[in-house]
Amino acid sequence: MKRYQAHYRLFLVLIAFCACRSSRVYQSSVSDANDYHSSYDDTTLTVDNASVLMPYNRFIDPAGTVIRFGKTSLENHSLDCVLTPDEKTLIVEDRYGLAFIEVRSNQLLYHLDYTDNASYKSLMSTYSGLKVWQSEDGPHIFWGAANPSNKTSFVMDAVWDGKKATIKEAIPFKALAPAPMSLPNDIAIRKEGNETFLFVVLNGNSQLAKLNLKDKKTVWTTASGMAPFGLALTQTKAYVSNWAGAVPVDASKETAGIPYAKVYVDPRTGATSSGTVSVIDLATGKVETEIEVGLHPNSIIASKDGRYVYVANGNSDNISIINTAANKVVNTVSVKLNEASPFIGDSPNALALSPNESILYVSNGMNNAVAVMKLSEGGSKALIEGFIPTEAYPAGLVATDKTLFVANLEGEGARASTTKTYGSHQQEATISIIPVPDKNALKSYSTRVEKSNLLFRTKLSQLTPRKNTGPKPVPERIGEPSVFKHVLYVIKENKTYDQVMGDVAAGNGIKSLCIYGDSITPNQHRLVKDFLLLDNYYVAGKSSAEGHSWTDAAIVTDYVEKNVRAWFRSYPHVLADALVYNKAGFIWNNALDHGKTVRIYGEACTPTWKAGLGWKEFYDLYKEGKPISFTNHSTISRVEPVLSPAYPCFEGQNFNDQIRADAFIKELHDFEKMPGDQLPQLMVMALPADHTAGMREGFPTPRAMVADNDLALGRILEALTKSRFWDSTVVFVTEDDSQSGWDHVSAYRTTAFIISPYSRLQKTVHTNYNQTSMVRTIEQILGLPPMNVVDATALPMFDCFTGTFNKTPYAFIKNNIPLNEMNKPASTLKGKAKRYTELSGSAELAKIDSGNDDLLNRILWFDAMGNKPYPKKMTLSKNRREPDND
Template sequence: MKINSTFAFYGSLCLSLLDLLGSCRRAGSRVSDSGGLTSSYKTATDDSTLAGSKSPFLMPYNRVIDGAGQSVSFGDASLENHSLDAVLLPDKQTLVVEDRFGIAFFDVKTHQLLSRWDYNKGSDFRGSMSSFSGIKAIVHHDSTYIFWGAGGRGKPNSYVMQAVWNGSRARLIQTIPFEPLAPATIALPNEVVVKEENGELYLYTVLNGNNQLIKIRVADRQVVWTVPTGVAPFGLTIVDNKAYVTNWAGPVPDAADGLETAGVPWGSAYVDPKTGAIARGTVSIIDIQQGKAEREIPVGLHPNAIISSPDQRFLYVANGNSDYVSVLDVQTQQVTDSIFVGLYNRGNGYIGSTPNALAINPSGNTLYVANGMDNALCVVALGSKAATSGTGTTSIKGYIPTQAYPSGIVLNNDELYVTNLEAAGARIANPVDQGGQGRNPSRKEVKAYNSHKQLASVSFIPVPGQQELDAFTEKVKKMSMQFRLALTEQMPRPGIAPKPVPERIGEPSVFTHVLYIIKENRTYDQVLGDMKEGNGMPELCIFGDSITPNQHRLAKDYLLLDNYHVSGKSSAEGHHWASAAIVTDYTEKSVRAWFRSYPHVLYDALVYDKKGLIWNNALDHGKTVRIYGEACTCHFDKRGLNWQSLYQLQQAGKPFSYTNTTTISRVRPILAQGFPGCDDETVSDQMRADAFIKELNETAANPNADLPNLMVMSLPNDHTAGTNPAFPTPRAMVADNDLAVGRIVDAVTHSRFAESTVIFITEDDSQAGWDHISAYRTTGFVISPYSRLKKTIHTNYNQTCMVRTMEQILGLPPMNVIDATALPMFDCFTDKPDRSFAYRKQANLVNLAEMNPSPTGLKGPALRFATQSIKYKFDLIDRGHDDLLNRILWFSAKGKKRYPAELAGAVDDDDDDD
C-alpha cells in the first residue's frame, strides 16, 4: 500500500510542471520550438517521459493527474488492478472498495487498508472478477452483510457474492448463482439493491447479459420474479414500489420499425448508421410489487449510474456517451432537466468527459459526478428543475481533481471517497516471483514495466469550499490541456502556403493522402531497444535489427520516436484509442475482465464513441476513405488450410477464398475485400502487403484515378502465435510483419503518389511486452519526403497525437475532447522536402517459414511453452494469457537467460478473452 499526498498546484501549468515533473524529464533534452503557433501548443511535459513514480503523473493521452486529498494504492503488484465502486458500511467507519479481483476495507479516519478479500486466494472462485460496478451493505440480525456482482470462467459463471464483516475481516457467506439466458453466455449481475421486507432479506439485481431485473429471497435463493429490461441493463435504484433500471444500450429493438441495428454481444441494439455507435439510452420502470415492466423513458447515450435525491422526488442518470446527467421527476416520470457536466462546455460540441458515477449531499442540492476522462469530479448546484431544495437554474460549481478515471463516489459528512478505475496507470515495477523459469538473478535486476501490472487506488478528499474549488477547477483545466482548445478552434487564414502539418485546421497541407498502419502489441524496447540513437535498453530487445531490419532502417533514414506511446493497455482498448482517440465508459468498465466482448476488431457497438472513428470523421467532411483489414473479421474455410499452406499459396501467387465482414454499415462500402482482415494470424502479412500493393499499382496505372485521402490498415502478425508448432517462430512472424511494412513503404514511396502521401505507423497497444521507461511506450513511425530528418525525436507523443496530426493534415475537426487537446506531431516534419526520400525495402534476414518445432521430443520449458501456446490460442489475437506469452517470447529469443523479475506477472492469470 502506498499513499500519495496532494501537491499544491497553482500558477502556470508550464512553470509548475517543470518542478513537479522534473524527475520524469529526459536528461539533455528540451522542448523543440517550431516557431509561431506550433510552439504555442507546447507544455513543459512535452519532453518528459512517463517514467515518473510520484504524483503528478503524466498519462499517455494528453492528461496530467494529481488528485486532491490522499490517494491510497493497493492490490497484488503482479496483476492489473482496477477500483470500480465503493460503499460505506453502516458503522460509518469503514469503506468497502469493489475492485476487479475482490473487495478491500479501509478505515475512513486513518485511510489505512484494514483487510482485503480476494477471489484468487483461498477461494473456490479463482479466476472470477467483479462486474462493472455496484456494491451494497446492510445490517440484518446484527450482522453486516456486503453484496456485489461477479463473473467467472466456470459453470455457473455469474454470482452475487454475499460476505459478512466482523470488524476486522470479511468472510464469504454464500454465492447466489445465475444462469445465462441464451444466446447470452453469462448472466452478469451488476448493480444490486438489498432490502429487508417483512423480516426477510431480498436481493434485487440487474442481469447485464440476460437483459433482466431479478428479485431473489436471500435466505434460500428463491427467485420471486424476473422482468425483462432494455439492452445491457447497468444501474438500479428503487423508490417506493418502483425499480428504475438504466439500459446501457437502450431499448430492445423492434424488428418492424426498420431502424438500423447492429450487434452487441447476445443481441442487437439501435445504432447510428454514420458511426455504428449506440443511438439510444433508456431507463426502465418496473413495479416491484407486481414484478411487471411499466415503461421506458428515453435519456442520453450509455446511461450507467442512477441515484435518487434524499427525498426520493428526483432521479439522476449519468449518460456516459453524452456528457450530461438526466434528471427525472419521480411523480411525473418525465425528464425535467439535462445537466451538461463536461469540462469543455464551450458550445463546440466536443464530448468525452464521460460521467459514470454519482453522489448527492444530504440536503439534496449538490450533486457530485465522476467524469472519467476528465480525471475529476464535477460539482453541480441543483436548480429548481432538479431538486426540491434547489433554486434558480442548475449550474456547475467547479471540478475536483482525482486520479485517473474516477468510477465510484461515496459522500460521508465532509469527505468524498472516490474509486479511481485507472489510478496512476500501469507503472508498477516491483519484483515478483519468477514462477520457476530460469535461474535466480545473479546480478542487478533490470527495471522494466508491463501494461498488465497496475495498482488500484481510492482517494480520500475533503469537500472543498468554493474558493478551494475554484482553484481546483483551474488546476483540472490546466492538467487537461484546455488551453489547446483555443488553438484548435482558430479559423483558417486565406492565402496560407501548404505545409506538411498546417498550423490551423482547414489550412492546406502538402499531403492529400494519409496511410495509417496499425500493428499489434509490441513495446519500444522489444524492437528498437538496440538502437544507440534512442533511449533504449538493449538487454530487453528481442526483435532487434536482425529481425526487424526495415523498422530499424526507417528509424534511421527518417526519424526515431523514442518517446511515443500507446494510450491503452490491451487491443480491446488499443484499436479504439488508435482509431477514435478515446474509449467509452463501456470499454473502461470492462478492462481486464472483458465479460461481454473483447472488441479489438470493433464488432461491439457499445465500444463506439458518439462521434465515431477517424474514418467517419473523414467521410463526414468529404474525404475519400479505404479500410484495409481494420474493424472487420476475416472468414474462410480452414479445413485443409493452415499457415504453411496459405503461405505456399502466397509464394506461388495464388489466391484463396475469404470474406471480410463488419458490423458498421458505413464501413462496408469502403472495406477492401481483397485485403484479409486482421483477426487471424493464419494469414501471412505478405498476403496483406500483396493485396495493398496490387490496389496501389492498379490505381497508379490509371491516370484518372487517385488514392483515397485516408487509408487505414491493420497489419497484425507481429503479435506472434507464441511457440505453437502450427505457426512460424515468434522471430519469423515479427520478420514477416517487418517485411510487409518495408514492402508497403517501398511501394508507396516509389509510386506517383509519393510526394503527396504521408505514412503513420503505430502499434495498437503494448501488452505483449515490456519496457524500461514505460509500460505504454511503443514504436511509432512517420514517413514522408518532409520527414527525412535522420534524427531522434524525444517529444512526448501518443496515439491521440497521431490521430490529431492526421486530422490536421486532412482538414478534419477533432472528434472529442482528447484529440481536441492533443499535441500535433509538428516535430516530425520539416518544410523542405527531401526528393531522395524513396525507401528501398530491406530483405528479411530470418526465414519467414521458420516453423516452431513439434512438441514431440521437446522437454522442460520448451515443451511447456509449446503446449501452452496451443492451449491458449495465441494465434487468435489476444485470446490468451499475456503474461505467459511474454515469458514465451523471452524464452524463444533468450533461452534460459534470466527473465526480468519485474515482468513476471502471475503465469496462471486469466487474461483477456480467454
Template sequence: MSYRAVLLLVLTSLALAQQPVRNVTDPGVITTRQAISPAGVQSVFEGRVYGAAFAGSTNEIWVLAAREAVLLDWRRNAVRQRATQDGLPGLQGVMFDAASGAPLMTGTRKGSPAAVSRLATVRGGAPVILADGIGQYNAGAPHAGLKPNRAGQRLAAVPLIYNNRVALFDLEAGRSAGEAPAGIAPFAVAVSEASDVAYVTNWGGRVPLAGEPTAPTGLQPNADRVVIDSRGVAASGTVTRIDLVEKRATGQINVGLQPTGLAWDQPRHRLYVANSNGDSVSVIDTRRDAVVATFALQPFGTPVSGIAPTAVAVSPDGATLYVTCGGINAIAVLDAQRGTQRGLIPTAWYPNSVSLSPDGTHLAVTTLLGVGSGFQNEPARRFVHAYRGSVAVIALPDEAQLLQYTAAVAENNRMPMQPAQTARRRAKPAPKAIPVEHGDPSLIEHVVYIIKENRTYDQVFGDLTEGNGEPSFVMFGEDVAPNHRKLAREFVLLDNFYATGGNSGDGHQWVTQANETAYPLWPGYQGRSYPFDGTDPIAYSQSGFIWDGVARVGRSVRVYGEFVGRMADPPSSARMGLLREWEKGADFSSRWTVRSDIPPLNSMLAAYFPSYTNAIPDVARAQILLKDIARWTQEGKMPNFVIVQLPCDHTYGTAPNLSTPKAMVADNDLAMGQLVEALSKSPFWKKMAIFVVEDDAQNGVDHVDGHRTVALAISPYTRRGTVDSTFYAQQSMVKTIELILGAPPMTLFDRIATDMRASFTDTPDATPYSHVKPKQDLFEANPPLNALRGQAKRDAQASAKMRWEVPDAAPSDQLNRILWRAVMGADRPFPGVRRAVFAPLAIDLEDDERE
C-alpha cells in the same frame, strides 16, 4: 449448502495484509497528456479499483479492488479487514447495506461453460456468498432496499450485463427471489427503500423496433441487436423501471447514451442518470417516469466529447450533485435543480464511482487507472497492465477551495474555462506539412495509416543507440525486423511514443476514435464480444470514427482490414500453405470477402482484403495492396486516406507446427517494408505521409513504461535521420492525420494531444525507400510436440490451447513469458514485472490475465 460452499472470500490478518500506499515513487505515465493532482486523502492499490462505499460512518470505507475487498480506515490508511477474492470484482460492485451494517459486493468466478456472476457480503467478520451462479459473465453495481415490501421481501438487486436481466435476492430470508427483465446490457440499479421498485440503466438501450437500423453486439448467432445511427454507433440508452413485487418491467425511459451510474433522491422523486457516452446527466421524475431535464456536461469553454460521466451522488438536501467524470479525471459539482456547474474537483486517472459519507461531509471516489501503470519491485521493467488504482476521500470544499480545484482541473486537462475568443478572419495560410489549425492547407495529400499488433518499443528498438532503449529487452532485432529499424533510422526514431489502449479491445478504439467508452474500458462486453473488430456498436464513441471526419471534408477513404468483422477464418494450419503460395507468386486479390456492420465503413472497404487472422500471412495482405497501388499508379489517382491492418506480429506463441514468433514478426516486417517501398516509388509519394502504430503494447515489457510502443512516421517531409523524443501517444497520430486531411478533432483527447509536427519539415526529401528482406526464415515452424521436453513442451502445450482467432484471447502474461523463453532462451530470467488482474475476454482462474 455447506459452509465451505458459500465462502467467497478469505479474511487474512492485518499483519499479513499488504497496505495500500499514500504515495508512489514511480510516477507512471498518463498517456492522454493530462496531468493528475487528486484532491483529498489518497490510498493507492495494486491493480484496478472498482468501487467504494462508506461503511456506516465517515471514518471507514469498503473498497473493492482487483483481488480483494478491504475495510479501510482512510484517515490512517489502515486495513481493518481484508477479504481476498477468488474471482474478479463486479463493475462498481460494492455498496454498504445500512440495514445489515455490512457490504454487498458483486463479482465473477470461473464457471463451466462460462464465467458466472454472484453476490456476496461479510457478516460478523465472516465472508459469505449470498447467491452464486445468478448469471453469466460480468455483474454490475448492486443496490438494496432498507425495508421489506408488501410481499415480505427486503431485496437486493444485481444487474447481469450479459443476460439482460436483474437478479433479485431476499436479504431477510437469505435466498434468491428470482429475476426481472431489463434492457440490453444493464449496468447499475437503484432500489427503493421499500424494496418495491427498482430502476436499472441499460448500456445498450432498448430492444429495436421493426425497420430500425440495427447491428449485432458480437458474432454469436443469437447476439443482441441494438439500434444504431448512420455512423454505426449505438443510438439508444434507457432506464428500465421494475416492479419488484411482480418481478416485471413496467416501463422504459429513454435517456442518453451508455447510461452508467445513477442516484435516486427518493424524497424528491428525482432519479439522476450519468450518461457516460452522452456526456450528460438525465433527470427522471419517478412519479411520472419521464425525463424532466438533461444536464449537458461541458465544463470547459470549448465543448468537447469524452467527458464520460460514470457515477453520481446527491447531497442529503437534494441541492447538489457530484458526478464523476472519467474522461477529465474530475468530479463535477452541479446544481441539482438547474444543472449549472458550481465547480470541479480533481481526481486521479478515470474516476469510476462516488459515495457520499453518512453525515454528508465527505466524498469517497475510486479511480480505475489511478496513478498510471508502474512498478512494485522493478522500476526498470514495466508492463502495460501494471495498474495502480486508487480511492480518495475528499472533504467537501467551500467556495474558495472549489474555485482552486476547478482551476486545477482545467490546467490538468489543458482546457480553458472560458470560451475561446473568436479570432479575426485571417488570410489563408501557406500550406505546411502539418498545418497549425484544422482545416488549413497541407503539403501532404495522401495518408497511409498502418495498424499493427502488440509490441513494445524495447522489443524492437531497444538496442538502437540513437534512442532511449534497453538492449537486454530486444526480442526482434536486426535479423527479424530490419525494415522497422531501417525506417526508424532513415526517417525518424520515435522513442517516446505510447499506446493509450491496454489491449486490442481498447487500442482499436483509440486508433480509430481517439477515445474509449466505459463499455470496452471497464470492460462490460464479456460474453458478448471483443470489440477490436467493429462487431459491437455499444463500444463506439458518440463522436464517431476518424473516417467519418475525413469523409465529411470531402476526402476519399479506403480501408483494408481495420474494424472489419471476422470472416470464416482459414485454420491456423493453413498459414504455411499460404506462405508457399505467396512465394510462388499467387494472386490473393479475389481469395477472401469481408464486410462491416458499420454502414459508412462498409462502403469504404476493400472487401477482398482479409480482416484479423494470423492464419493469413501479412505478405499475402501486402500482395493484395501492392496490386492496388499499381492500379492507382496506372489510373493516376489514389485515395486521400488509406487504413491498413497488418496483424501478424501478434504471433502464435510456440504452438506446435505453426510459425515461430520470429517468423511471424519477420513476415509482418517484410510486408510493411514492401508496402513502404512501393508507395515511396509511386507518383503519389511526393505528397504522402505513412504512419505506423501498434494498437497496444501488452505483449512485452519496456524499461520506460509498458505502454511505450513502436511507431513510425515516413514521408518526404519527415525530418530524416533524427530522433524525436516528444511525448506522443496514439491520439497524437490521429490528430496529425486530422490536421493533414483537414478533419476536425473528434474528442477531448485528440484536441489536447501533441501533434507530430516536430517529426516533420516543410522541405521535402523524396528519396524512395528500398526494403530489406529479413534474414529470419519466414517458413520456420515451431517443433512438433513429441520433439519437446520440459518447459518447452509445457509452453507448446499451453500455446496449443490458446485461442488465436481473436487478439488477446491468449493470456498475455503467460504468452509473454512463452515468447521470452522461445526467443531469448529458457535460461534467461524473464523481467520481473508487477502483476495486476485484467481479463479482457473471460474469466479463467488458471490462465487469466494477471499482469
C-alpha cells in the same frame, strides 16, 4: 502521501510554465506551432516526474489522500465503493476482490481476494454495484462477480467482522441464451414487511430479478432494455438504466450487433443510438414505461423521498433528471469541463448525492475529475459549480458531509513496478479520500483540473483557418493547406519500444530488453536512420481491446473502461461490438463526413474462410501464386463500402502479412492506372503479424512473424515511395498497444514511424507524443476537426517534419529470418521448451490476447533469449511456475 506532496510542489513549477504558455491561447491568432506547447511535451511518462502523466495528454494531480493497494503482478482497477453503516470502514470493489479501508486512519485493513478461495479463484468483479446490508451477524456486503472462463455468474455475499471478511455465499444466476453469462451488476436490497429482498440487474440477460434473501428463491424476473447497468429504487418502482437503450422493434431503424443481441445504432458511426431507463413495478415486475435519456446511461440514483431519479449518460456527457411522478425527464444538465466545447468525451459514469441532497457529485472519467452540481427544486434547476481533481478515470463515489470517496478505475495506470522495468498489466488499484471543498477550494481545484486536461489546446483546435496561408506538412490550424493529399495510417500489434528499438544507440533504449532487434526488423531499423526515431512515443491503452479504440477513435468509452481486464461481454480488438463506439465515431467517418475519400485495409472487420485452412495452407497458396479465398465482414455499415475485399482482416494469426502487402500493392498499382489522382485521401491499415502466436504448433516462430511484419511494412513503403503519389503522401505507423513485453521507461512506450518526403530528418525526436497525437496530426493534415476531448488536446507532431522536400524512394530490406521458420512440435521438445509449446497451444492462449499475459511474455522471451534471466521475478501462480531460477 509523501510522494504526492513532493509531486505537487514540483507540479506547481510545471503548471506555472504551462500557464505562461497557455495564456497566449486567448489571443485571436496563433503565431506559430509553439503555441501548442505544454510542459507535458518535454518529459517522459516515467513515474518519477514532478507530476504523474497519462499517455493521452493528461496530468494526474489529485486532491486529498490517495491510497493504493493490490498485487503488483496484476492489473488492478477500483470499480465502486461504499461505507459501512457506522461510516468507520470504506469498502472498495476491485477487479480481484474487496478492499477494506479504515476511514479514521486511511489504512488498508484487509483485502478479500478471490484467489484465496479455491471455489472463487477465477472470479472477477463485474462493473459496479456494491451494497452493504446490516444484519444480525454484522454487515453483509453484496456485489456482482463472474468467471470469464467457465461463464458462471454470482451475487457474492460476504460478512465483515471489523478485521476480516469472509464469503458466506455465492448466489448463482443462470445465463439466458444466447447470453453466455448473466453478469449480475447493480444491486438493491429492500425490506418488505418481515422479508428482505434482493434486486439484481442482469447485464448479460437484459433482465431485472427479485429474490427473497432468506431462501434465495426468485420472486420474479422481467426483461429490461438492452444491456442494463444501474438500478435505483423508489417506494414502488425500480428504475433501470439500459446501456443500449430500447429493445429494437422498428424495422426502419438501423440495428447492429452487440454481444448476444441487436440494438439501435447510428448509421453514421455504428454507435448505439438509444439510451433508456426502464420503470418496473416492484411488486409485480411489470415494465410500466421506458424513458428516453442520453446515450450509454450507466449510474442511476434516487433522492431519499423518491421524487427524483438522476441518470449519468456516459456517451452524451450529461445528466438526465427524472421526475418520478410523471416519469419524464425534467432537466438535462451538461457536465462538460468546458460547457462551450463541441467535443464529446468527458464520460460521466458514477453519481453520489450529498447527505442533504443539495449537491450531486458526478465522476467524469476522461476528465480525471468529479463534477460538483448544485441542485435546487430537486434538480429541476441545476448548475455546475466546479470540478475536483482525482486520479485517472474516477468511477465509484460515496459522499458524506465532510468527505468524498472516489474509486479511481485507472488510478495511475500501468506503473506498478519495483524494478523500473514496466509491463502493461501491472497496476495498483487506488482510492481518493477528499475533504469536501469550500467555495474557494473548489475554484482552485477547478483551475487545476483545467490545466491537468490541457484545456487550452481545445481552443487552438477551433481557430479558423487564415487566408493566404501557404501549404505546410502539418498546418498550424485545421483547414489550412497541407502539402499532403494522402495519408496511410498503419496499425501494428503489441510491441514495446525496448523490444524492437532497444538496440538503437541514438534512442533512449536498453539493449538487454531488445528481443526483436536489427537482425529481425531491418526495415524498421533502416527507417529510423533514414527518416526519424521517435523514442518518447506512447500507446494510450494496455491491450488490443483498448488499443484499437485509441488508434481509430482517439478515445475509449465508458463501456470499454468498465470491461477492461475482464472483457466479460466481448474483446473488441476488431471493433465488432456497437457498445464500444463513442458518439462521434472513428477517424474514417470523420473523414467521410468531411468529403474525404477513404479506404480501409483490414481494420474494424473479421475474415471468414473455408474450414481446415491455417497459416501453412495460406502461406503455401501465397508462395504458389494461387488465389486465396476469404470474405471480410464488418459490423459497422459505413465500413463495408470502403473495405478492401482483397486484404485479409485480422482475427487470429492465419494470414501471412505478405498476403496483405501484395493486396495493398496491387490496389496501389490499380490506382496508378486510373486517370487523375484517385488514391484515397485516408487509408487505414491493420498490419498485425508482429502480434505472433507464441510457440504454438502450426505457426511460425515469434521472430519469423515479427520478421514477416517488418518485411511487409518495407515492401509497402517501397511501393508507395516509387509511386506517382509519393510527392503528396505521408505514412504514419503505430502499434495498437504494448502489452507483449517490457520497457524501462514506461509500460505504454512503443515504436512509431513517420515516413514522407518531408520527414527525412535523420535525427531523434524526443517530444512526448502518443496515439492521439498521431490521430490529431492526420486530422490536421486532412483538414478534419478533432472528434473528442482527447484528440482536441493532443499535440500535432509538428517536429516530425521539415520544409525540405526529399522524395528519395525507400528500398526494402529482405528478411534474415525465413518467414516459414515453424514452431517445433511439443513431441520433439523437452523441459521449458516443451512446456511453453504446450501452453501456447492451450485453450487459455487460443484467442487473441487471451490467457495470462505474463505467461505469453515469458514464452516470447524464452523463444528469443533462451535461458537468459527473465526481466521480472516470477509472477505466475504456483502451478505455472517453472523449475529454473528466472
